[in-house]
Amino acid sequence: MPRTLFIDSTPDIDRVWKQVHGPGDIAIAVNMGPVGEDDVPAKVAGYDTVINDATYFNEATLKQCAGLKHIVFLGTGAASFVDVAAAQRLGIKVSTIGGYGDTTVAEHAMGLVFAAARHIATMHAIVRSGGWRPMQGMELKDKTLGIVGLGGIGREMARIAQGVGLRVIAYNRSPVANATVPMVTIDELLAGSDVVSLHLALNDATRGFLDHARLKKTKPGVIVVNTARAGVVDGPALLDLLRSGHVGHYATDVFAKEPTPTDEPLLKLDNVTLTAHAGYNTPEASMTMYRRAIDLAAAG
Numbered sequence: 001m002p003r004t005l006f007i008d009s010t011p012d013i014d015r016v017w018k019q020v021h022g023p024g025d026i027a028i029a030v031n032m033g034p035v036g037e038d039d040v041p042a043k044v045a046g047y048d049t050v051i052n053d054a055t056y057f058n059e060a061t062l063k064q065c066a067g068l069k070h071i072v073f074l075g076t077g078a079a080s081f082v083d084v085a086a087a088q089r090l091g092i093k094v095s096t097i098g099g100y101g102d103t104t105v106a107e108h109a110m111g112l113v114f115a116a117a118r119h120i121a122t123m124h125a126i127v128r129s130g131g132w133r134p135m136q137g138m139e140l141k142d143k144t145l146g147i148v149g150l151g152g153i154g155r156e157m158a159r160i161a162q163g164v165g166l167r168v169i170a171y172n173r174s175p176v177a178n179a180t181v182p183m184v185t186i187d188e189l190l191a192g193s194d195v196v197s198l199h200l201a202l203n204d205a206t207r208g209f210l211d212h213a214r215l216k217k218t219k220p221g222v223i224v225v226n227t228a229r230a231g232v233v234d235g236p237a238l239l240d241l242l243r244s245g246h247v248g249h250y251a252t253d254v255f256a257k258e259p260t261p262t263d264e265p266l267l268k269l270d271n272v273t274l275t276a277h278a279g280y281n282t283p284e285a286s287m288t289m290y291r292r293a294i295d296l297a298a299a300g
């Protein structure tokens with residue numbers, strides 16, 4: 001039986017976790033996070049399996065985790081927090097959990113579309129500070145939404161977007177059978193979209209996928225929404241085009257470093273909407289994810 005540690009629970013997670021982890025399940029020790037990289041080896045000492053929400057396991061850290069055999073990552077984007085290649089070289093299995101929150105994440109992405117189109121976060125901050133600035137926004141009906149990555153979340157995004165009157169086109173890196181929206185090339189999508197929503201997994205092929213050249217192919221004033229991973233966008237290129245106004249608004253739930261450090265450049269811009277990597281975070285999606293995590297840990 002594996003000795004398992006949930007390394008970085010939070011009060012919000014714990015409330016749902018306790019509803020899912022039952023007496024018939026394997027024993028799982030729960031540590032409340034966050035956990036700094038330097039503290040990881042001591043925390044995981046004596047455990048062979050770790051359930052990980054948002055703790056960083058770089059190669060140096062992994063090498064210090066003697067006895068660690070399995071990391072179960074809560075989500076699909078393990079590469080943002082775990083050096084997966086190093087783990088493989090060290091014989092540490094990395095499991096991910098997909099499909100648990102397709103609707104939940106798509107709903108969050110659509111919320112970011114509305115927030116960006118109508119400057120909701122910006123006006124909220126102005127009004128809360130005692131100011132008043134009615135900002136002109138974008139009506140979404142009959143505008144074009146380009147979905148980059150038509151997997152489970154992308155398909156849900158298409159369904160929701162069509163319901164509010166958006167024209168939807170999509171690009172996928174591999175052929176898609178039975179696509180419910182027109183499939184186009186990435187250049188066609190970027191040139192024709194008023195809003196671009198990213199739903200790509202992060203890997204070596206997609207890191208920096210939206211680079212300066214591709215971002216320049218978008219319409220002036222385009223809205224870019226990212227509920228995938230920060231790494232699929234070239235950060236310096238994005239900042240440059242946000243500052244120039246070519247990218248009109250960037251609405252993101254994901255960052256290169258989480259929690260965001262105080263020197264994160266996006267924090268200094270007005271044409272952004274920022275949320276705390278919470279797209280997956282509803283009780284419905286979380287219960288499914290935690291159930292799968294427990295089962296993966298038990299399977300070893």
